[in-house]
Amino acid sequence: MKIDLNQVEEAAKDLYIRALKLLPPDIKTGFQRLDAAETDATGKSVLGTMIRNITVAEANDNLLCQDTGIPIYNVVIGANIEVDGYQLKQAIGRGCARATKEHPLRSSVVHPVTRINEHTSCGRSVPVINIDFSPDREVLSIEMIPKGSGSENNSFLKMAIPADGIDAVKTFVIDCVLDAGGKTCPPTIVGVGVGGTADLCVHLSKVAATRPLGSACEDPEGAKLERELSAVVNDLGVGAQGLGGDSTAFAVHVETAATHITMNPVAVNMQCHSARRAKATFTPAGVAYGF
Amino acid sequence: MAHYEFDMPITEAQVRALRVNDTVTLNGTLFGIRDATQIHMFDRGRKTKFDLRGHAVIHTAPNVKWVGETQGAPTGYAPVCVGTTTSARMERFTRPLMEQYGVRIVIGKGGLFAASQEAFTALGGAYLAIIGGAAALETTWIESIEDVDLDDLNPESLWKFRIRGFGPLLVAMDSHGGNLYTKVTEKARSRREQVLAAIGVGGK
Numbered sequence: 059m060k061i062d063l064n065q066v067e068e069a070a071k072d073l074y075i076r077a078l079k080l081l082p083p084d085i086k087t088g089f090q091r092l093d094a095a096e097t098d099a100t101g102k103s104v105l106g107t108m109i110r111n112i113t114v115a116e117a118n119d120n121l122l123c124q125d126t127g128i129p130i131y132n133v134v135i136g137a138n139i140e141v142d143g144y145q146l147k148q149a150i151g152r153g154c155a156r157a158t159k160e161h162p163l164r165s166s167v168v169h170p171v172t173r174i175n176e177h178t179s180c181g182r183s184v185p186v187i188n189i190d191f192s193p194d195r196e197v198l199s200i201e202m203i204p205k206g207s208g209s210e211n212n213s214f215l216k217m218a219i220p221a222d223g224i225d226a227v228k229t230f231v232i233d234c235v236l237d238a239g240g241k242t243c244p245p246t247i248v249g250v251g252v253g254g255t256a257d258l259c260v261h262l263s264k265v266a267a268t269r270p271l272g273s274a275c276e277d278p279e280g281a282k283l284e285r286e287l288s289a290v291v292n293d294l295g296v297g298a299q300g301l302g303g304d305s306t307a308f309a310v311h312v313e314t315a316a317t318h319i320t321m322n323p324v325a326v327n328m329q330c331h332s333a334r335r336a337k338a339t340f341t342p343a344g345v346a347y348g349f
Numbered sequence: 350m351a352h353y354e355f356d357m358p359i360t361e362a363q364v365r366a367l368r369v370n371d372t373v374t375l376n377g378t379l380f381g382i383r384d385a386t387q388i389h390m391f392d393r394g395r396k397t398k399f400d401l402r403g404h405a406v407i408h409t410a411p412n413v414k415w416v417g418e419t420q421g422a423p424t425g426y427a428p429v430c431v432g433t434t435t436s437a438r439m440e441r442f443t444r445p446l447m448e449q450y451g452v453r454i455v456i457g458k459g460g461l462f463a464a465s466q467e468a469f470t471a472l473g474g475a476y477l478a479i480i481g482g483a484a485a486l487e488t489t490w491i492e493s494i495e496d497v498d499l500d501d502l503n504p505e506s507l508w509k510f511r512i513r514g515f516g517p518l519l520v521a522m523d524s525h526g527g528n529l530y531t532k533v534t535e536k537a538r539s540r541r542e543q544v545l546a547a548i549g550v551g552g553k
Binding site: 100104107108110111114115118120121122123124125126161162163164165166173175206207208211225228229232233236239240241242243286287289290291293294295296297299300301302330331332 | 385409410411412413414415429430431432433434435437438458459460478480481482483484485486488489503504519521529530532533534536537538540541543544545547548549550551
């Protein structure tokens with residue numbers, strides 16, 4: 059199957075806008091679950107406002123949150139797909155810039171030293187484009203994630219040592235949630251990377267933070283750890299917006315990778331309650347949009 | 350827990366009446382301010398043409414649309430989506446905003462720290478918590494963008510919004526030392542050991 063780059067550009071544009079406006083169904087369900095369990099009056103009221111905001115955004119065809127984030131595109135290329143990889147990345151960049159100009163959206167992207175904003179949501183190495191491969195025949199998917207800064211500014215890496223064991227991982231996650239407090243726009247999805255190299259560990263934490271609610275880590279050890287942490291994280295009482303209550307996090311998600319005999323790295327990346335993502339799937343039948 | 354309706358600007362006595370857990374709804378004028386705005390105002394010596402005395406500032410950088418100058422959009426900008434950012438990064442600007450410009454209210458999300466709390470107490474001010482991420486709703490409380498200054502910093506310009514029924518917002522830090530975030534944080538930290546024990550840490 060040959061991929062039409064014009065379709066990729068259109069999809070990159072549409073996905074950015076779609077992600078900013080429509081919250082995925084699993085996150086909506088997550089809100090209902092937290093709202094039903096919330097015992098704190100302030101927490102209940104904060105969740106109520108967040109849920110109302112989802113309805114207002116849909117009714118007014120508006121963005122859920124003003125933070126258009128750093129645009130991230132995750133591309134998965136299946137078997138028997140014909141596409142020029144360099145041109146694919148260029149097309150995604152063009153689509154991202156067009157969304158910003160044509161909607162219009164606030165460009166939240168600046169040069170790290172000069173702080174100059176090109177008003178395209180693009181810059182050096184941005185949008186972030188991650189490319190992976192799958193054995194599925196004749197399928198190419200593009201997932202778009204506008205990653206907000208309130209949550210991204212609360213990203214942490216600890217190069218723990220083997221002697222510290224799994225306790226170091228658990229303690230680090232709990233301490234990161236406490237340190238982040240209300241700054242991450244809780245309830246969050248707490249993404250945890252365990253193992254790998256430093257950069258892989260941080261990447262895994264981002265994958266974990268942006269995974270759909272209800273999904274589980276493919277590694278049984280990671281799945282066990284995320285169940286354990288998810289069961290207690292809301293006992294901390296940080297609460298929605300850091301104002302107290304039972305809704306600190308929708309869940310803790312864990313992703314793992316093999317690591318070195320001398321290493322025990324752990325990374326935490328959080329996703330805010332506006333846990334936005336959108337997906338386009340290219341098949342011989344055409345382009346389908348979802349989450 | 351009282352509710353207040355404020356027509357901005359307000360007096361010191363009005364802001365000193367506020368106590369944590371009260372709620373406030375604002376009407377009239379609201380100024381939008383952000384990291385770059387304040388870095389330029391307080392570190393690089395730039396001044397604004399606006400009179401901020403007695404006013405509220407909100408930590409924001411909005412999504413706007415250029416529509417051309419009309420009566421409804423005197424600056425040529427129409428609001429698209431206006432929401433609130435994390436306040437913590439702007440902690441060191443609270444005192445100069447109050448001392449040099451007479452600001453009475455800071456609106457944001459996630460809370461501020463000790464230096465801001467001291468400024469609120471000494472000079473008469475308060476921090477109102479808005480729900481971060483609820484920007485579509487917040488936008489419905491904004492009537493228009495009345496004026497803009499320091500617009501070379503766009504989107505981190507100094508925005509003058511015309512607002513109606515902006516709230517209810519929660520008083521989270523007051524001028525009497527009241528601070529909801531400190532209370533929540535202390536309680537959360539006191540639960541740390543118990544939570545860690547529940548997942549088998551520290552049992553050896």
